[in-house]
Amino acid sequence: MSRIAVQVVLFHSRSTVGRLLRGLELLQVGGHDVTVHFLDNGPDGTDEVLQSTPLRLPWTYRVSPRGNVGFGAGHNLLAAEHGGDAEYLLLLNPDAIPFDDMLLRLVVRAREDPRAALVEAAQFPVEHQKAFDLDTLHTDWCCGTALLVRSCAFAALGGFDERLFLYCEDVDLSWRAWVDGWTCLYDPLARCLHVSQEEDLGKDRSAEIHHLHLGGAFLRAKWFGGDAVADYLAFLDRTLPGDVVARVRVDLARIAPARPLGVHHSRVRLNDDHVNYGPTRW
Amino acid sequence: MARPAGDPVAVVVRFRPRPAGVAALRETLYSVAGLCHPPAEVVVAVDPGPHGTLGGGSDGEGGEAGPNPGHRGCVDHVDALCTLLPRLRGLVDPVVVAAPATGWAGATAAGLRASQASLVVIMSDAEVLYPRQTALLAAALGRRPEAVLGYGGVDVYRGKACEDGFIAISRRRLWPRGVERFLVFDRPCLPLAACMVRRRALEAAASRLDASLGDEEWSWGLTRLLAAVGDFAAVDVCVAAHRLESANSPGWAVDEPGGHVGNLPPEGGVTVAVGSLAAVARRWETEVAALRGELEEERRRAAALEAKVVDLGRHAVAVEAQLRRLEASVVIRGYRALRRHFSPVAVLARRVPRRRRVC
Numbered sequence: 001m002s003r004i005a006v007q008v009v010l011f012h013s014r015s016t017v018g019r020l021l022r023g024l025e026l027l028q029v030g031g032h033d034v035t036v037h038f039l040d041n042g043p044d045g046t047d048e049v050l051q052s053t054p055l056r057l058p059w060t061y062r063v064s065p066r067g068n069v070g071f072g073a074g075h076n077l078l079a080a081e082h083g084g085d086a087e088y089l090l091l092l093n094p095d096a097i098p099f100d101d102m103l104l105r106l107v108v109r110a111r112e113d114p115r116a117a118l119v120e121a122a123q124f125p126v127e128h129q130k131a132f133d134l135d136t137l138h139t140d141w142c143c144g145t146a147l148l149v150r151s152c153a154f155a156a157l158g159g160f161d162e163r164l165f166l167y168c169e170d171v172d173l174s175w176r177a178w179v180d181g182w183t184c185l186y187d188p189l190a191r192c193l194h195v196s197q198e199e200d201l202g203k204d205r206s207a208e209i210h211h212l213h214l215g216g217a218f219l220r221a222k223w224f225g226g227d228a229v230a231d232y233l234a235f236l237d238r239t240l241p242g243d244v245v246a247r248v249r250v251d252l253a254r255i256a257p258a259r260p261l262g263v264h265h266s267r268v269r270l271n272d273d274h275v276n277y278g279p280t281r282w
Numbered sequence: 283m284a285r286p287a288g289d290p291v292a293v294v295v296r297f298r299p300r301p302a303g304v305a306a307l308r309e310t311l312y313s314v315a316g317l318c319h320p321p322a323e324v325v326v327a328v329d330p331g332p333h334g335t336l337g338g339g340s341d342g343e344g345g346e347a348g349p350n351p352g353h354r355g356c357v358d359h360v361d362a363l364c365t366l367l368p369r370l371r372g373l374v375d376p377v378v379v380a381a382p383a384t385g386w387a388g389a390t391a392a393g394l395r396a397s398q399a400s401l402v403v404i405m406s407d408a409e410v411l412y413p414r415q416t417a418l419l420a421a422a423l424g425r426r427p428e429a430v431l432g433y434g435g436v437d438v439y440r441g442k443a444c445e446d447g448f449i450a451i452s453r454r455r456l457w458p459r460g461v462e463r464f465l466v467f468d469r470p471c472l473p474l475a476a477c478m479v480r481r482r483a484l485e486a487a488a489s490r491l492d493a494s495l496g497d498e499e500w501s502w503g504l505t506r507l508l509a510a511v512g513d514f515a516a517v518d519v520c521v522a523a524h525r526l527e528s529a530n531s532p533g534w535a536v537d538e539p540g541g542h543v544g545n546l547p548p549e550g551g552v553t554v555a556v557g558s559l560a561a562v563a564r565r566w567e568t569e570v571a572a573l574r575g576e577l578e579e580e581r582r583r584a585a586a587l588e589a590k591v592v593d594l595g596r597h598a599v600a601v602e603a604q605l606r607r608l609e610a611s612v613v614i615r616g617y618r619a620l621r622r623h624f625s626p627v628a629v630l631a632r633r634v635p636r637r638r639r640v641c
Contacts (some may be wrong), residue, residue, distance in 0.1 A: 022373055026370070026373065031325065097312075099312060100370075124312065124316075124410075189446045191445075193312055195316045281452060
């Protein structure tokens with residue numbers, strides 16, 4: 001039996017958290033001691049939904065003490081508060097619905113490979129295209145939507161890089177795990193329904209798009225240096241409006257490290273399409 | 283999640299009991315649970331297979347899926363289905379019915395009978411819906427009241443199906459932009475999971491199709507019949523995924539955006555690779571000949587009815603004339619009676635006191 005802390009960082013999640021709670025209610029936990037912890041980066045009455053929805057798993061809820069700290073910092077905060085005595089953390093997006101057997105599958109994978117720091121559940125029904133090894137399940141990086149994290153590895157790696165507000169912090173954590181001798185796994189049969197990207201047709205996604213590209217540029221600055229950043233910004237210049245790229249440049253100058261890490265590892269690699277990291281299946 | 287306003291949608295899933303079938307159905311139902319425009323009704327139509335092993339009414343009507351003791355294999359799959367549904371309770375709660383016949387014809391008939399929504403999605407347990415499928419297609423049909431079918435693109439995943447689910451190895455995108463519906467008569471076909479059909483049109487078309495047609499022939503036939511009665515409304519988004527085992531023969535080929543694949547002509551559209559086009563053509567010729575025969579028979583019946591109507595008309599005229607004569611006769615007799623009643627002699631006779639008359 002393991003102690004598992006399920007971590008959910010909320011942001012304006014009132015409309016989506018109901019289905020997550022239903023998924024958590026149906027989640028098989030085996031004999032594990034599972035507690036769910038919510039951190040709200042943008043309260044909008046989500047706590048009322050939590051209070052009014054029955055959940056058999058014990059849970060906690062708190063509003064972020066520092067406002068919207070972002071995805072990675074939010075999980076770092078939760079891990080610092082609740083992850084100390086847990087063997088595993090299960091990171092879940094508020095717009096995700098875990099399949100009922102997802103957690104047990106992820107734990108089995110983590111136990112099979114003691115060096116696995118991260119075990120990712122496949123997103124469903126629109127599956128991520130990144131490549132993985134069918135035999136070892138090794139993959140270059142794990143997405144944070146539904147991710148089992150070995151607590152001791154998370155602590156040893158120092159958690160997420162909080163300079164990344166949203167997007168790419170999971171790629172960075174995965175690369176650091178590989179470099180430090182851990183492995184990253186992708187279990188295609190542990191599944192998590194992820195709907196929100198598709199859901200709000202009229203929603204303004206400009207902030208998300210900004211952070212997506214800022215994250216991409218930061219990752220290149222941190223791991224590869226100037227040429228990779230210049231190449232990426234040139235790609236953005238070709239594909240995005242000028243004001244969007246200008247804002248990325250300004251924010252990148254504020255957070256980018258002075259020198260790249262200069263680490264060479266077979267798993268730390270970009271993709272020529274400028275969108276993916278590492279090889280893809282399609 | 284609150285159901286958005288709009289026409290209600292029924293999702294009919296054809297479930298084929300087989301190894302890994304319940305695992306596939308589970309994923310299909312999870313995808314239904316993720317729909318932004320949740321369906322009003324979800325029906326799982328259990329395909330009885332070639333030997334009709336799943337019970338139901340003795341007259342072939344669909345009913346609650348029940349085990350038939352003589353066919354343990356299928357029963358095991360239905361038992362697995364029964365253990366699956368509680369694991370999804372609250373996310374998606376389908377009605378399970380036994381299809382009256384194998385194939386798309388039976389599943390569609392059972393699904394239509396078990397649902398009422400005005401818009402219908404029919405799909406197999408090898409397919410999953412993307413979250414916006416119902417929202418986009420219902421909106422497209424809402425904007426085009428004359429359209430009978432809405433459709434979008436499909437991702438075809440190839441991979442390994444196992445007892446625990448499907449592992450995707452590769453993906454190909456079927457991008458049916460600007461399908462000209464009349465081309466459906468020539469060669470292309472739309473994957474059913476990427477479509478939404480108006481119930482009335484679906485009922486009319488499905489009832490005309492030969493239930494013994496193979497899966498691809500039936501779905502092609504359906505789109506041909508629908509194309510004959512109404513327009514198609516397209517959305518420029520992939521709305522569903524079809525999963526194929528790598529060993530399977532290619533089911534679909536498609537023109538990619540900005541180009542085309544294989545030896546397909548470049549005009550666009552989705553094309554289905556049917557096993558034998560000649561066989562399909564023969565079936566259609568037979569059906570057309572049968573329909574022509576029916577039409578001639580109907581014409582003969584109509585002519586006979588028309589003659590009968592003319593006879594009846596003549597008879598009605600004669601009866602009416604007789605009635606008028608009778609009426610006139612009644613009026614004259616009444617007039618004479620009144621004259622007699624009010625004649626001076628009769629009046630005087632009534633005024634003479636009875637006593638005097640006696641004296």
